[in-house]
Amino acid sequence: MSPSHNGLKEPPVTHEVQYKDKTYEKVREGLADILNLPSGHSKKDSNKQAVFYNPIQQFNRDLSVLAIHAFAEDLAVIRRARHERRIEKLAKDGKRGTKRKREQVARHDTAEKSNQNKKLGGQGTSEGPEESTTPHSAENIEQSQCQDGVPPTTPNTTLTSDPLAGEVGHTIGNSSDLNGDTEGQQSADGNAVDAQHENRSHHDMEQTGAPTVKTPQFRILDALSATGLRALRYVKEIPHVTSVIANDISSSATASIKLNAEYNGIIDKIQPTTGDAKSLMYHTIAHTKDLFSVIDLDPYGTAVPFLDAAVQALHDGGLLCVTCTDAGVFASVGFPEKTFSQYGGISWKGTQGHEAGLRLILNAVATSAAKYGLAIEPLLSLNIDFYARLFVRIRRSPADVKFLASRTMIVYNCDHGCGSFSTQYLAQTKEREDKSGGKFHTHSLAQAPSATPFCDHCGFKTHLAGPMWGGPLHNPHFIVRVLDMLPNLDKEVYATIPRIEGMLTLALNETLFQESPQLSPSGSNEAIPIVSLDPALRDPHPFFFNPSILARTLHCSVPSDAALRGALHGLGYRTTRSHTEPGSIRTDAPWSVIWEIMREWVRQKHPIKAGSLKKGMAGFEIMKKDRSNKHLEDQKEKLKKILIESESVESLKKGMEATLFRLSKIGTDADLDKVQDDELQEGTTGTQCHDLKVEFNERLGREAAVKKMVRYQMNPRADWGPMSKAKVDL
Numbered sequence: 167m168s169p170s171h172n173g174l175k176e177p178p179v180t181h182e183v184q185y186k187d188k189t190y191e192k193v194r195e196g197l198a199d200i201l202n203l204p205s206g207h208s209k210k211d212s213n214k215q216a217v218f219y220n221p222i223q224q225f226n227r228d229l230s231v232l233a234i235h236a237f238a239e240d241l242a243v244i245r246r247a248r249h250e251r252r253i254e255k256l257a258k259d260g261k262r263g264t265k266r267k268r269e270q271v272a273r274h275d276t277a278e279k280s281n282q283n284k285k286l287g288g289q290g291t292s293e294g295p296e297e298s299t300t301p302h303s304a305e306n307i308e309q310s311q312c313q314d315g316v317p318p319t320t321p322n323t324t325l326t327s328d329p330l331a332g333e334v335g336h337t338i339g340n341s342s343d344l345n346g347d348t349e350g351q352q353s354a355d356g357n358a359v360d361a362q363h364e365n366r367s368h369h370d371m372e373q374t375g376a377p378t379v380k381t382p383q384f385r386i387l388d389a390l391s392a393t394g395l396r397a398l399r400y401v402k403e404i405p406h407v408t409s410v411i412a413n414d415i416s417s418s419a420t421a422s423i424k425l426n427a428e429y430n431g432i433i434d435k436i437q438p439t440t441g442d443a444k445s446l447m448y449h450t451i452a453h454t455k456d457l458f459s460v461i462d463l464d465p466y467g468t469a470v471p472f473l474d475a476a477v478q479a480l481h482d483g484g485l486l487c488v489t490c491t492d493a494g495v496f497a498s499v500g501f502p503e504k505t506f507s508q509y510g511g512i513s514w515k516g517t518q519g520h521e522a523g524l525r526l527i528l529n530a531v532a533t534s535a536a537k538y539g540l541a542i543e544p545l546l547s548l549n550i551d552f553y554a555r556l557f558v559r560i561r562r563s564p565a566d567v568k569f570l571a572s573r574t575m576i577v578y579n580c581d582h583g584c585g586s587f588s589t590q591y592l593a594q595t596k597e598r599e600d601k602s603g604g605k606f607h608t609h610s611l612a613q614a615p616s617a618t619p620f621c622d623h624c625g626f627k628t629h630l631a632g633p634m635w636g637g638p639l640h641n642p643h644f645i646v647r648v649l650d651m652l653p654n655l656d657k658e659v660y661a662t663i664p665r666i667e668g669m670l671t672l673a674l675n676e677t678l679f680q681e682s683p684q685l686s687p688s689g690s691n692e693a694i695p696i697v698s699l700d701p702a703l704r705d706p707h708p709f710f711f712n713p714s715i716l717a718r719t720l721h722c723s724v725p726s727d728a729a730l731r732g733a734l735h736g737l738g739y740r741t742t743r744s745h746t747e748p749g750s751i752r753t754d755a756p757w758s759v760i761w762e763i764m765r766e767w768v769r770q771k772h773p774i775k776a777g778s779l780k781k782g783m784a785g786f787e788i789m790k791k792d793r794s795n796k797h798l799e800d801q802k803e804k805l806k807k808i809l810i811e812s813e814s815v816e817s818l819k820k821g822m823e824a825t826l827f828r829l830s831k832i833g834t835d836a837d838l839d840k841v842q843d844d845e846l847q848e849g850t851t852g853t854q855c856h857d858l859k860v861e862f863n864e865r866l867g868r869e870a871a872v873k874k875m876v877r878y879q880m881n882p883r884a885d886w887g888p889m890s891k892a893k894v895d896l
Contacts, residue, residue: 185429195224196231196659198398200426219393219743225879226464226555227396229402232655232666233546233557234460236647238384238406238484240696241459245382247695289432324647375842378574384462386410387479394423394436398463401435403659407423411458413439413446416678418483447475457481464489467495473534482562485545489552491526497523514631515581518709520638520746521548522577524556525708528569531558532570537748541566543698544648546648547639549668549746551879559698566701568609569595573704574775575636576738578617583626583784584719586757587709590616592637595702607702623791624719624784638705642677643697668875672745679706679740679754686795710743710750711760720785721778722768725862727751741867748878758855764858765792 178786180191183201190201202219384406388397390413397412410422423438439446443463450457454685461476461484463469469488476486490496495505497519502512509526510533513519524547532542543559571593579587621628649670656661717724730751731741739755753760768774769792808821 169339173436185425191667193219193221195221195227195395196399197402197428198395198426200393200395200422201429202393202399219395219717222551223553224582225550225665226553227399228491228502228662229548229555229666229847230396231399232478232485232648232651232660233644234400234485235404235406236644237403237460237545237557237559238650240647241384241483242406243695249309251514257771296677331698339561352440376439381408384408384454384459386462387458388412388446388462388464389447389476390414390463390465390561391423391438392419394426394438396464397423397436398426398430400434401432402430409435411437411439411446412859413443415440415442443472444475447479449470451475451478460483460485462487462716466491468492468508470530471529477531477535478562479539480560482560486556486558486560488527488531488556489553492840493520493523493552496554497524497549507617508598508674509517511633512631514577514579514587514629516579516585517712517715517747517750519589520554521709521744522634524549524554524639524746525634525636526632526638527554528637529558529574529633532574532635535560536567536570539564539567541570541701543701544635544637544639544643545641545644546670546673548673550669557792563701569607569702572609572612572702574633574635574833576630576632577709578615578628579631580621580624580626580628580784582629583621584761584788585711585715586621586623586761588617588757589636590614590709591704592633597702621784623757624787626784636704636708638677639701640673640677641696641699642674645674645677647696665876665879668877669745669879672743672873672877675742676744676752678742678752707752707754710747710752710840712747712750716760716764720764720768720774720788722774723765723772724765725771728867729767729862730763730867731869732863732865733766734759735866736861736863737763737858743877745877759858761791762793762855762858763789763860765789767862769793770860771862775879797872827878 180193183192185191185201188203190203193200193202204843333515386397386400386407386409388394388400388410391397392414394412396399397410400407400410411872412420412427414420414423417440420440423436424433426431427436429437447461458479459481461480463472463486465472466619468490470490474487480486494510496509497513497521499505499513499515504670505511505513505526509530511526511529513522513526528542528544528547535542539562541561541563543561544556545559546557548555571592572595574593575589575591577587577589591612594612596608596610597605598608601604617628619627649667652663652667655663713727713730714724727749733743733756734751734753737755737759739753739759741751741753744750744752765788768789774789779789805825808818808825812818812821
């Protein structure tokens with residue numbers, strides 16, 4: 167939690183250089199150099215930028231390079247596996263075809279020999295026909311092999327096993343292939359796609375006599391490129407990249423991109439374009455099959471207007487990188503009408519607003535993709551400084567799209583009361599088993615509502631938030647893959663490694679309630695594809711609570727993290743942190759247990775000052791449920807029931823006497839235990855939370871000794887933030 171140095175506390179060092187008879191300020195980030203015209207001497211002039219560049223977002227760019235690199239390596243593994251399977255299948259088909267053609271030739275030769283014997287009256291010898299047919303047979307065999315789609319075996323004919331090579335007779339850069347065919351995506355129609363590629367390979371070999379091997383395409387679209395810094399770094403730092411289209415609507419930005427690409431010596435791999443990003447993506451969809459492996463959306467503000475085009479312009483299985491800098495919209499309730507119009511949902515008031523914002527953005531991506539039969543899988547979703555950064559895999563899978571309703575939720579939030587919340591999913595999905603033992607899912611309507619209009623804990627009115635994404639925010643396997651890369655990186659090139667390590671470790675811990683892989687040595691997972699999560703998986707325990715907010719509600723001292731975690735662990739619940747809020751606790755404990763622990767904290771450790779809680783306050787209502795008052799409330803309820811159900815004066819008198827006897831026993835803890843035992847013998851159990859044995863064991867709640875890292879970033883320097891928007895020269 168300590169805010170240690172992350173390489174960005176000082177502005178980047180600039181040097182003046184001469185290039186093409188002009189003087190520029192050169193800034194080096196990663197392996198790329200960018201040139202900018204010198205800024206004005208006054209503060210007013212220095213705040214104006216012809217081309218937008220914000221050094222604070224180096225963390226964003228470093229993380230993006232590593233995430234896309236991990237994605238590209240995973241793609242290489244999938245391509246290698248699919249390529250080897252296809253070669254093996256072609257080889258098997260070729261052997262079967264050769265045997266079939268050889269049998270046909272043998273039958274043909276036998277028939278021809280029989281006809282010749284008939285013509286010669288049976289005077290022919292067996293040696294003549296055999297000698298005459300041998301070269302003919304070899305020729306037929308060679309022709310038959312080519313006709314069957316397999317080239318004749320010659321020293322010049324080889325089938326490549328290059329892991330990054332394109333398909334045999336198939337260009338990986340076309341619209342149906344990123345991670346290969348849908349077999350790599352666990353699609354139901356994988357066999358049909360395999361057959362399609364196989365036929366295409368056979369056709370190419372029929373035309374050329376040898377299998378064609380084409381270079382795989384890994385194309386990136388930097389849709390809002392500004393200086394082109396991202397595009398430069400992608401080309402220079404990710405070896406799998408074949409080309410990057412760096413687009414910007416500003417002509418001055420495009421000129422800057424071209425200048426910087428030439429200065430870095432990679433103009434052959436960067437294609438600067440000037441125009442509207444949406445038009446570029448829609449044109450790609452409509453007029454070409456050259457879709458993108460990765461699309462990076464990093465606008466000034468929200469990325470929502472670009473989502474519809476972006477999800478369609480990606481290959482099947484492509485990676486969508488999204489940045490939204492309008493946290494005042496997606497992470498607050500100041501403008502609920504604007505939040506809904508842009509993201510299709512409402513955020514909530516409270517410390518959980520930034521996580522809710524991430525889920526609103528994911529919901530916007532998911533609903534944009536679902537219209538086209540595309541399903542999303544969030545690989546990494548982070549709230550960083552003043553913006554959100556998400557990495558989402560987009561797959562063509564109408565079957566997985568059906569789970570979207572059951573992974574979309576609304577939240578009932580007690581934002582004016584105690585801060586508790588409950589969730590409600592829009593649909594239900596159940597896994598069932600057919601007669602043969604196979605698994606399938608059924609989808610149905612959800613029961614509503616899942617909560618009353620008033621909070622169950624303090625009685626205050628609740629407010630709605632959402633609809634929002636209710637699935638996991640991260641894929642732990644992907645996070646592990648990125649973390650495995652960090653030990654081998656040059657810290658001079660990636661100045662934000664400490665922060666990347668800390669934030670990704672927190673994000674990995676957020677997947678506590680999923681099965682996360684163990685961190686393994688760097689490079690050990692290179693030959694293993696990143697595992698995709700179950701498309702029906704929900705986040706079992708979204709959001710978190712903040713102990714200081716709970717203590718403020720009860721007007722008591724704040725329990726230490728170790729004490730509160732120790733109490734939860736002692737009751738069998740798990741805890742972790744949230745990367746979106748320092749001091750937060752994510753847990754699988756229900757709110758009834760959390761508030762019971764807080765009541766015990768007040769009772770055992772830090773009693774509340776008399777008169778600090780008054781009737782009508784949320785804390786007053788919560789403390790009324792203290793276990794010392796629990797039996798009094800229970801006896802009141804029993805007395806009401808007796809008054810209603812008694813059929814005679816004698817039964818009423820007997821019931822009231824029994825109730826008064828129980829009330830007279832309440833005084834000490836021993837008396838409470840005795841009354842509780844009596845109630846259990848009578849068959850009444852009362853509220854289960856009051857029976858919990860709460861111990862604030864700080865030793866049990868302390869986190870295991872871990873490597874010191876930057877978990878939460880403090881303000882890196884003065885006057886930092888999103889900066890002013892660059893002027894646009896069309």
